[in-house]
Amino acid sequence: MSTPSSSRRHFVRNAAGTTAFLLLAGHDFRARALAATALSDKPQFFTPEEIRFLNAACDCIYPHDDLGPSATELGVPVFIDRQMNTPYGRGELWYMTGPFREGPANLGYQLPFAPRDLYRKGIAGADHYARSARGKVFADLDTHDQIEILTAFEGGAVHFPDLNARLFFEQLRRNTLEGVFADPIYGGNRNMEGWALLAFPGARADFMDWVNQEGAAYPFAPVSISGQKA
Amino acid sequence: MTLKRTDVVIIGAGWAGAILAKEMREAGRSVVMLERGPERSTATEGTYPGSIDELRGAIRHRLFQNPAKTTVTIRNTVNQTALPYRQLAAFLPGEGVGGAGLHWSGVHFRAAPDDLRLRSHVIDRYGAKFIPEGMNLQDYGVTYEELEPFFDKAEKVFGTSGEAYRVNGQIVGNGNVFAPSRSDKFPLPAMQDVYTASLFRKAASEAGYHPYSLPAANASMQYTNTYGLQMGPCNFCGYCSGYDCYMYSKASPNINILPSLRYDSDFTLITDAHVLKINLDSDRRKATGVTYLDQRENRETTIEADLVILAAFQFHNVHLMLLSGIGRPYDPISNTGVVGRNFVYQTITTSRAWLSENQFTNQFVGAGGAGVAVDDFNSDNFDHGPLGFVGGSPIWVNQAGVKPIAAALNGGGKSAPRWGAGYKAGLVDTYRHSLAMDAHGSNMAYRDVYLDLDPTWHDSYGQPLLRMTFTWKENDIRMNQYVVGKIEPIMKALGARRYELGRLEHGEAFDTRRYQTTHLGGGAVMGTNPNESALNRYLQSWDVSNVFVIGSNAFPQGMGYNPTGMVAALAYWAAYHIRTTYLTQPGPLVTL
């Protein structure tokens, strides 16, 4: 039983022959929604130095090439920055109760660090490693050196003071790819160019007429949750 | 609202709980249902387009249990220290109204008759010595014939789409030739084949196998179910697994059962209610009710009830039995006790074919339950005699809608770069032109694979975590390798440009970091011998007769099929016997 019978009790208002009294100007709701989500590049969590690292490292993982823009061009560092201030970034989606003990890799992550801690410690560790091994912080190295360093991290042989560099690399790779391919409302995947690469149609979510196209490509360009069109 | 007493208290608002709630209300009993997580409705968070968001959904686990509050510890062998499962990955239990039944895919199988009496069947066909040392092979204690009316009932509630092969002994259609006879056809016709499934159907036929449409609880047409509740038709949007269906077309407790109870004054659903334990009387033979933590008020509340239905997720059921002292905990050393015994999972490996560059596989098109499968190497549909292992796997193309983040994390196959130069090209080729097929197989029970309480770690309520001791065993690895070998002729018939076969390797340990399936089973199994099962064949605790434990915890071993159809049938089966026998004469339904 619905509480206030919303429509019919207002009938009398119309019966009294009145005109509207609520006048609101400007209802470009989508523009408002977009404005709210249009993220400035100004970092909220990372320091400028950390952002320099992210710009360089994310572009090694997802570079600009003839297939399309790089991670930075797609807004991925902004995406990662914003993720740090979410429950995920704060480690609230992980079991973070001690004791913390090391174990075999296949039993999974066992450190007391939330993603934001992993970045803080990982970037510091990476820059320290770059300076020691190549004489400059990571962002100041040329791309070739950067790739070699990330390859070393991925290989598992480099240890930062608090964690193996591989864990940091995997965190960075994961979040970089998330930023390339998540809906643009999260700051990455600008202009849906991540989706365009894959011909992924985004938030349309209806393929009834295209269930089996006998191998033809799906015809329409992507649309985002907030209504961005490619 | 403080509730002191009810006829029936149900723990968990997933499929098992919703079915029992409906049945108990039909029997005229007042029901209080306790759900640990929040309310979930299609009209709010399930609504389009907000629900069509991969990051918030499958990646950040919108509908999954948050391990920050409670999780499990895992080790591979008894002499290891189990460590907490800190990040969800290998399996994804649900949380909130609907449970895992809200974010499941929708594959809706019955059980194979042989699988329900696997021990007897293996002994009959291959002899007792065929069963490897240390394997706890058991019968369910219930037959396919006994369960058939309840499989049928569940399909009509779920609005299951499929094509029958045999109805009342007569061949009626192009369904699974290995499937047992049914009393009725599926309520809805089979889902359409997506492009990749149609290719698989053809190639599997050419390879000499017997393809059939997966039975799907994704509605192929709009449907009104047994309870007068409506489903929309599935439009292959691909947001099934990990999501709530904005089209109302994937069956869930939220859409297919609970709306018929919401306005019933003798049904009360309390959300954010974490059950701490089932209370027992002084001689521990009867439950008096349950105590839960109201997570909004941070207050413990006790409800008294005549009947307690434990219908949480598989391992939560086992956990609550251990915490409450219902049944004797299993000890693998002395091989005594039953609660925690026969903990099982499923084997699953994925193989991939790359087609020509003018074949677009459009993998984002899909439905969680739809696809084409072959059962030629499932169950005991093939001669195991010369092979020397127990179990089997269906093989299928189940294109459930591949989203870009998941695709990107998987990348372009074993030979492609994981990042950097060449990564994009491999990803694009794989996303646009490949198709995946799975061997989704059985997992047997073993003496040293089990559940118990962890000695070290606790949940946020101060209770010990459940500990899983689990790894892959040689029998199951050999089974997987054999079945994956049978995928190769399909790959050849597909005309794949290249293909990769995914399989378990000898000695491979269970890896908690990689998603496999959420099809955990056993730990409080049903059976006919109280020394080998925690529950009798009606899913009633042998020890505390007013506690019924409904879920895949009752499976003595993991079958090749997805578990939800079996869970639903067991729920209706148990409910039927509660209604017809237990309620008029409370007490053990089986006396020895």
Next chain:
Amino acid sequence: MMPFPRTGFRLLAAFGFILATQASAQTSSQKDLLEKGRYLAAAADCSACHTHDATAPYGGGNPFRLPIGTLYAPNITPDIQHGIGSYTETDFSNALRRGIGKNGKPLYPAMPFPSYARMTDADIHALWIYFHDGVAPIARSAPDNAIHWPLSMRWPMTLWRWAFAPTPKAAQANAKRDFPSDEIARGAYLVEGPGHCGACHTPRALTMQEKALSSDEGDAFLSSGAAVDGWTPVNLRQDDRTGLGRWSENDIVAFLATGRSKKGSAFGGMSDAIEHGTQYLSTADLHAIARYLKTSLPARKHEKPWHANPAIAQTLREGRLPNAGSRIYIDRCAACHRTDGHGYAPAFPPLAGNPTLMDKDPGSLILIVLRGATVVPTQKAPSALTMPGFGHVLNDQEVADVVTFIRQSWGNSGSTVTAADVHDFRNRNAEWINTPPPKPFN
């Protein structure tokens, strides 16, 4: 806001139990009378206005917010002090059929007494018994009406009543006019009398009286009324495009019983009427209503019959998007309503051929696009299927484009809607657009 608060249901059920106990002590004829009254209260949809708090049925308090002030529907429970417990049956009858409250105070014409005037003495008696003996007294008064002088004076209402409201005698005589069958006569009685369908579905004159109160008063009767809360009540006559001409008797019955049919789903104020009223009517009465509605003539003689045109669906399937509206339709609407506009009725209603969408007033369509809609859950169809609103996703131009596309595709014919129209509509209806729609558990 949940439309079905759990506590409300619990109390209502307890209340029902008390009533049942009381009823068992009564003679069967009293019980029958009380049940008849309960049935008529549903048919007359009394609770739509007089139940504000579901835990206090008929306790009144529903606010009618007007620019001139706020009116509150009164408590009509048998509470002596706060309700109508001191009313005699004559007082009760005068209020219902003449719009005159106890002590001669005229009622604001929100009360549909011009329609209730047709009700028989026997039905008024049954209603009286129900509201006297079958409803629990609620000791709570609606707030005093806050109407500013001079409109707080009720005497202008008296003049209005003399001018336009039929006397019960005249109305009851009219109700006894000739009909093709008893069944159609019954349908006419329900529609024109207790159902007061014309209150919303019949256009009103400048002086606010309905232009016709019964089918014999001309084609204006039920030919669509002025917008209520942004929703435009549809034409219930037999017009092919913009009326119920293509709705079968069974479509109408299904719609009134369950809130949904093969031809369309209820929205706006009709959801309330179904929820509180028509779903409780007997199948025989629903058929009577449908048959009666099918006897009407079209109001708009020039309308060409609607025929499905498959061209646009084919174009979309071929991957072509001929205009901006089609692009939005493919992105946001086709999932449920399909490229061919047929929807998946009765789950998701058809847009092709739907009379609501071809109305000259596109208001209902705009409001649904902006705010979304939920099919009302009913006893026979408990699923509260919900369409999301797109007001936060689409701007005025996009709403105009997609609304125009829907009004002009698949054989539909409706005028073009511009961004300015949508802007204007948003201004005029901000209150309804921004009222969160009900969020059912489904």
